[in-house]
Amino acid sequence: MKVRFEKVKPMNMYLSVTHDLYREAALDPQQGLCCTTTPLWRLPGLSAPPRMLQMNYGCGSTVDPRDLAGEPSILYVGVGGGLEVLQFSYFARRKGAVVGLDVVDEMLEACDANLREAEKDNTWFERDFVDLRKGDALGLPIDNETIDVAAQNCLFNIFHDHELQQALREMYRVLKPRGRLILSDPVCDTSMPEKLKKDERLRALCLTGALPLADYIKRLTDIGFGTIEVRARRPYRVLSPRHYETAELIRIESVEVAAIKDPMPADGPCVFTGKTAIYHGDEDFFDDGAGHVLKQNQPLAVCDKTAAALTRRGSDEIYVSESTFFYDGGGCC
Incomplete structure (x- = not known):
């Protein structure tokens, strides 16, 4: 060729x-x-x-x-x-x-x-x-x-x-x-x-x-x-x-x-910078009512928007990590 x-x-x-x-x-x-x-x-x-x-x-x-x-x-x-x-x-x-x-x-x-x-x-x-x-x-x-x-x-x-x-x-x-x-x-x-x-x-x-x-x-x-x-x-x-x-x-x-090239969400883009959320409360899972379900003590990759929303709840039952700038798929937004 x-x-x-x-x-x-x-x-x-x-x-x-x-x-x-x-x-x-x-x-x-x-x-x-x-x-x-x-x-x-x-x-x-x-x-x-x-x-x-x-x-x-x-x-x-x-x-x-x-x-x-x-x-x-x-x-x-x-x-x-x-x-x-x-x-x-x-x-x-x-x-x-x-x-x-x-x-x-x-x-x-x-x-x-x-x-x-x-x-x-x-x-x-x-x-x-x-x-x-x-x-x-x-x-x-x-x-x-x-x-x-x-x-x-x-x-x-x-x-x-x-x-x-x-x-x-x-x-x-x-x-x-x-x-x-x-x-x-x-x-x-x-x-x-x-x-x-x-x-x-x-x-x-x-x-x-x-x-x-x-x-x-x-x-x-x-x-x-x-x-x-x-x-x-x-x-x-x-x-x-x-x-x-x-x-x-x-x-x-x-x-x-x-x-x-996904459709732009109404609340802005989903940006994953390697943040993880872990629920460690008394129940089997945590449901934030916005489509995110965290199982007991299981890590879940989350986008920065979700991480911020979970942090704003002020719950002492959810750990949200800082950005690791490593993301290999999965999780939810």
């Missing part, structure tokens, strides 16, 4: 900086260039070529079996060396099941070469499983509501506000109802100095475009995603006054999030 090269509108200055950076990274792989490399999933029969592993430019993982049941159509934006499109293909083994987009010609060519190498080492994999196309996150060449799972890894932090809003709208547009947008990006709850925020090379390196997590989540819910799952949050980078123009140490974390 040939890589599709389609016309893409001209980039502005900061995207041009990013384009040049990743053009160089495609021609000369640099392990850990911008992000903490995430290991290949350990799955039967799955292996990746060394060059593909060297080009693992992402701050987390967007591949999770829980999102990939059935025969999903998958869109991955910003293909890098092809590691994640290969892993997505493991769960979607049919022609064109995974669409991989990138705006950098050299990255598409490198990804194509890596996938052809992967075909030699993985008996289950066929190159035609992945449809590589040239495409811009701000104008996806994908029809409305045709994608089950869309993903991006360490991409959205390079955008400024209005571009980020447009990119999220595009992802929302192409997803089917109840489709999932899986994201991995840096976040930072410390105020980023304006000079660092405006340094386009540092932004392209996934360092200074990081948003506070609450702001990041709000961007998703403002677009219309009714359910947000924060699945992981971990240390990622430190910007030290020794090396960067900042008066204080800035700690950056990476976050893995699933935004689900």
Whole structure:
């Protein structure tokens, strides 16, 4: 299968900086260039070529079996060396099941070469499983509501506000109802100095475009995603006054999030940040009258809205945990 090269509108200055950076990274792989490399999933029969592993430019993982049941159509934006499109293909083994987009010609060519190498080492994999196309996150060449799972890894932090809003709208547009947008990006709850925020090379390196997590989540819910799952949050980078123009140490974390195209609840989005409620009263269960039943001394994952409502009751019979920023499904909202 040939890589599709389609016309893409001209980039502005900061995207041009990013384009040049990743053009160089495609021609000369640099392990850990911008992000903490995430290991290949350990799955039967799955292996990746060394060059593909060297080009693992992402701050987390967007591949999770829980999102990939059935025969999903998958869109991955910003293909890098092809590691994640290969892993997505493991769960979607049919022609064109995974669409991989990138705006950098050299990255598409490198990804194509890596996938052809992967075909030699993985008996289950066929190159035609992945449809590589040239495409811009701000104008996806994908029809409305045709994608089950869309993903991006360490991409959205390079955008400024209005571009980020447009990119999220595009992802929302192409997803089917109840489709999932899986994201991995840096976040930072410390105020980023304006000079660092405006340094386009540092932004392209996934360092200074990081948003506070609450702001990041709000961007998703403002677009219309009714359910947000924060699945992981971990240390990622430190910007030290020794090396960067900042008066204080800035700690950056990476976050893995699933935004689900559910209908928006009347009382606002359901955001899961890893909170748990446990009933420890005298009865066999506790029913709050709003659809939440807690069994005696059994942990129940709850969204932040439910956690707040249970806390407001002031009961000494219900323990509600702080956010752990780890959520693996289940519970109630």
